[in-house]
Every structure is written in structure tokens, then in C-alpha cells.
Amino acid sequence: MIDPAASPQSARQRRLLLLATGTMSGVGLVGTLLPFIASMAPSDAARSRGAPVEVDLDSVEPGSLVTVAWRGKPVWILHRTGDMLERLGRHDSLLGDPLSKxxxxxxxxxxxxxxxxxxxxxxxxxxxxxxxxxxxxPEAGAADLGDDWPGGFFCPCHGSKFDLAGRVFRNVPAPLNLEIPPHAYQGETHLVIGQDRNGNQ
Structure with missing residues (x-):
């Protein structure tokens, strides 16, 4: 007696059934994974918080400090005067890392x-x-910071000091200079924070 399951037509039908079942399983798996994968992408709000910030430098007067938010952090923009720049080269011996090495x-x-x-x-x-x-x-020689204070930034929490270039002083709790974020200029008065000259964020 001939086994009907052994016929070439039955074998072909089994292969088609297996192929159809495998294809439907794959489609179901992809359909299940897509929402999960999409949920891992950052939201529009998160993307906007990480987006570059544009600043018009016309609003930053010489000697003044402006603070903007980028990625949830305060970013300072200091318009240094000629006097401030001149003071930068006079106190390297007081600094922990004058060239940010x-x-x-x-x-x-x-x-x-x-x-x-x-x-x-x-x-x-x-x-x-x-x-x-x-x-x-910014005031040099401030009474509470010492005669050798050249002007800069003072951390009231634990007494760390940074000069007008954000360079950390020796013998303070802070181990590193202030961090410089990626930034670039688009013209003389337009600053973009969060993106460097090559467009990298």
C-alpha cells in the first residue's frame, strides 16, 4: 500500500505550510519588536534638551557673564575685557593645570x-x-579670596577656585579645570553651544 504522505505533492504542501508558518512567525516577531525598539529612542523633548543652543553675543557686554542652559547644565559665556585677558598670564604658578593637559x-x-x-x-x-x-x-585681590586672587570663579560649597579661563587653582578640592562644551561661531556675533566647528555634538 502507498503512503499518501510520501507523495511528491504532499511533500511540497508540507514545505509550503512550513514556509508560510515561518514567514508568519517572523512577521509577528517583527511586529512585536518594533514598538519595543521605538520606545528606546529618545523622545522629542529629550532630543530638544540636547539640541544646540544659539546665543547672540551682542547681548553680552564686556566684563559680563551670561548663563544659558544646555542639556540641563548652566553654560557660562564670559565676555572678557582687555584687562581680564592681561591678568591670565600672571598666575600660572598658582594653577593645577594651566594648559588643560x-x-x-x-x-x-x-x-x-x-x-x-x-x-x-x-x-x-x-x-x-x-x-x-x-x-x-571678577575683581582682582578680593579681600575674602586673598591678595593674589586674579579674578575668576569661586565655589562657595567647598572653596574651589578657578581663574577667568576656568583653570583650577592648586590645593583646592576640585581636581580639574572647568569643562568646555563643544561650541562654534557663525559670524562675529553668533555663538552655537553644543556643536563644534565640524558640526559634531
Whole structure:
């Protein structure tokens, strides 16, 4: 007696049935995974918080400090005067890392002004010790900070000091210079924070 399951037509039907079942299982798996994968992508709100921030430098007067938010952090924009720039070269012996060689800084921070333009200083305004926000103390020789104080930023939480280029002083709790975020200029008065000259974020 001939087994009907052994016929070539039955074998073909079994293969088609297996192929159809496998295809439907694959479609079901993809349909199940797509919402899960989509839920892992950042939301529109999260993307906007990480987006570059544009600043009109016409609003930043010489000697003044403006703070903007980028990625939930305060970013300082300091328009340094000629006097402030002149003071930067006079106290390197007091600093822990005057040329930003030992920390996470971009190449444009490895100089005395730690900036793309000498007159404009851009830094994340968070102390590198425990994350407090230092205060802007531009006056040289402030009585409470010492005769050798050249002006800069003082962290009231634990006493860390940074000069007007965000360089950390020796013998303070903060181990590193202030962080420089990626930034670039689009013309003389237009600053973009969160994106460097090559468009990298």
C-alpha cells in the first residue's frame, strides 16, 4: 500500500505550510519588536534638551557673564575685557593645570585663554569637585579670596577656585579645570553651544 504522505505533492504542501508558518512567525516577531525598539529612542523633548543652543553675543557686554542652559547644565559665556585677558598670564604658578593637559578638554582649551576667541570664554558652570555652581568673582585681590586672587570663579560649597579661563587653582578640592562644551561661531556675533566647528555634538 502507498503512503499518501510520501507523495511528491504532499511533500511540497508540507514545505509550503512550513514556509508560510515561518514567514508568519517572523512577521509577528517583527511586529512585536518594533514598538519595543521605538520606545528606546529618545523622545522629542529629550532630543530638544540636547539640541544646540544659539546665543547672540551682542547681548553680552564686556566684563559680563551670561548663563544659558544646555542639556540641563548652566553654560557660562564670559565676555572678557582687555584687562581680564592681561591678568591670565600672571598666575600660572598658582594653577593645577594651566594648559588643560590632564583632563577631558577639547583641543581649543589647551591654551592660556581656553577659548576659540580670546575675548569670549565658554564653559560649563559646574564645579569639577562635587557639582556645585561657582560664583563669578571678577575683581582682582578680593579681600575674602586673598591678595593674589586674579579674578575668576569661586565655589562657595567647598572653596574651589578657578581663574577667568576656568583653570583650577592648586590645593583646592576640585581636581580639574572647568569643562568646555563643544561650541562654534557663525559670524562675529553668533555663538552655537553644543556643536563644534565640524558640526559634531
Amino acid at each position: 590632564k583632563d577631558q578638554q577639547p583641543a581649543n582649551a589647551r591654551n592660556a585663554t581656553r577659548s576659540l576667541r580670546p575675548d569670549i570664554f565658554v564653559a560649563i558652570g559646574i564645579c569639577t569637585h562635587l557639582g556645585c555652581v561657582p560664583t563669578y568673582r
